[in-house]
Amino acid sequence: MDQFIARQPILNIHKKLHAYELLYRGAKHYSLDKVSSDRATTSVLSSVFLTRDIQEISAYRPCFVNFSQNLIETMLPTSFPQSQIVVEVLEDVQPTPKVLAACNRLRRSGYTIALDDFIYDRKLEPLIELADIIKIDIRMTPLDTIIRTLNLLSRHKVKLLAEKVETLQEFEKASKMGFVYFQGYFFCEPEQVHIKELPANKASLVALLAEVIGKKTTLEKLYKIISTDLAVTYKLLKFLNSAYFYRLEKVKTVKHAIAYLGAKELTRFIMLIIISELAVEKPGELVRLVLVRAKFCELLGKSCSYACDSSELFVLGLFSLLDTMLETSMKKVLENLPVSSMIKDALLLKTGLYADFLRVPIAFEKNDDTVSTALLAKLGVNMEKASESYLVAMRYANGLV
Known part of the structure; x- marks a missing residue:
C-alpha cells in the first residue's frame, strides 16, 4: 500500500537549510485522524528509507521524524542511520525509566534528540538533560510562557527550534529570544514591498x-x-x-x-x-x-x-x-x-x-x-x-x- 508523506524545511539563523521534518500524510482509503502515531512514524520510515532513495526526500539533510513512547522504548530509531534522522520525541512521551534509558542509549550512539511541542514540566528535567534540541510552537504558546520556559532552559545545553514561524517579524523576534532553528514559511514573505526600482x-x-x-x-x-x-x-x-x-x-x-x-x-x-x-x-x-x-x-x-x-x-x-x-x-x-x-x-x-x-x-x-x-x-x-x-x-x- 502506498504511503504519502510531506516535508517541511527547518532553517538556521542565517536562513540556510538545516534539515527537513518528514510528516505522515496518510494512505489511500485511510483517514489521518484514525492513524496512530506508531503507524504514522513507521509508515514514514518505511516509505523514505526502505522504498525510496532518502536523498530524493532529504536533499542530503537530516530528517526530523516523530517517535512515540512505544517506538522509543523498542529502540526503533537504531534501525536507521544516525546521520540521517533526528529522533523527535512526541510531546505526550513520559520520562519513564525505560524511555530515559532508551534516549540515553540513542544519545551515546550519536543520534540527535529533539523534544517536540515542548511545554515545561519539572518532571521532564531528566529528558531535557538528554535532549539536543527543544521545539516550541511560538504561535500556540503565549509569549510570557515562552519567556519563562527559555529562562528555565537556560541552564541546559540545548538548542532552541521555533515552530510555526510564518512571518519575518516572528523570525526576527524568535532569533532575538535565542532560537537558532526555525520551522515555517517566513522565508516566503517579501522583505520589502515598496522598492520603486529594481537594482x-x-x-x-x-x-x-x-x-x-x-x-x-x-x-x-x-x-x-x-x-x-x-x-x-x-x-x-x-x-x-x-x-x-x-x-x-x-x-x-x-x-x-x-x-x-x-x-x-x-x-x-x-x-x-x-x-x-x-x-x-x-x-x-x-x-x-x-x-x-x-x-x-x-x-x-x-x-x-x-x-x-x-x-x-x-x-x-x-x-x-x-x-x-x-x-x-x-x-x-x-x-x-x-x-x-x-x-x-x-x-x-x-x-x-x-x-x-x-x-x-x-x-x-x-x-x-x-x-x-x-x-x-x-x-x-x-x-x-x-x-x-x-x-x-x-x-x-x-x-x-
Whole structure:
C-alpha cells in the first residue's frame, strides 16, 4: 500500500537549510485522524528509507521524524542511520525509566534528540538533560510562557527550534529570544514591498527572463547564453547527470545537452537559472521550493480532468515567489513579463483555475490534508497520483539546487 508523506524545511539563523521534518500524510482509503502515531512514524520510515532513495526526500539533510513512547522504548530509531534522522520525541512521551534509558542509549550512539511541542514540566528535567534540541510552537504558546520556559532552559545545553514561524517579524523576534532553528514559511514573505526600482543587475535578469519566455527565442540564442557562461554550463551538465534523469551515459558537452533537451526544455532550464540568480541573496530553500512547486503544478496539469497547458502551470509555480525574490510587489514584477492572463489572475488575484493548481503544492508544504484533498478532488486528481508527483518534483528540484 502506498504511503504519502510531506516535508517541511527547518532553517538556521542565517536562513540556510538545516534539515527537513518528514510528516505522515496518510494512505489511500485511510483517514489521518484514525492513524496512530506508531503507524504514522513507521509508515514514514518505511516509505523514505526502505522504498525510496532518502536523498530524493532529504536533499542530503537530516530528517526530523516523530517517535512515540512505544517506538522509543523498542529502540526503533537504531534501525536507521544516525546521520540521517533526528529522533523527535512526541510531546505526550513520559520520562519513564525505560524511555530515559532508551534516549540515553540513542544519545551515546550519536543520534540527535529533539523534544517536540515542548511545554515545561519539572518532571521532564531528566529528558531535557538528554535532549539536543527543544521545539516550541511560538504561535500556540503565549509569549510570557515562552519567556519563562527559555529562562528555565537556560541552564541546559540545548538548542532552541521555533515552530510555526510564518512571518519575518516572528523570525526576527524568535532569533532575538535565542532560537537558532526555525520551522515555517517566513522565508516566503517579501522583505520589502515598496522598492520603486529594481537594482540594475536584477532588472537585466528580468529582461532576460522576458526574452526567454517570449515566443521569439531560438536555439541559437539559448546556446549563446549557455556557452558563454561557465557557471550555467556547469549547472546544465550537473542537472542532466543528476538522479532525476537516471542516465546510463553522462552528458559531457553543451551541444550534447542541447540535443538531449531540445528547445522547450532548454528554455525552461535557462528560466530556472535566472530564477536562482534572482534569489541569490535569499534563503536557498526558496529556490528549491519554487522548483518543487513548478514541477508539481506541471505534473498536476498532466493528471487533472481539465484541458490545461502544463507548461504554463510550470511557469506559474516557478513565478509564485518572484515578489519575494525581487523584494517588490507581484503586480510590478508581472508588468515586465509576457505571461498569460490566467497566470496573472492566479498570482495577483488568487482567482481562476490556475490558482487552485498553485494551492495544492502550498497545502502539501504546510501538510494541510483537508485543503489538499478538497483541491485534488476539484481538479480530478487522486491523492495517490498527486503524492507520487510530489516526490518526482522533489527529485527534480534536488537535481538543480
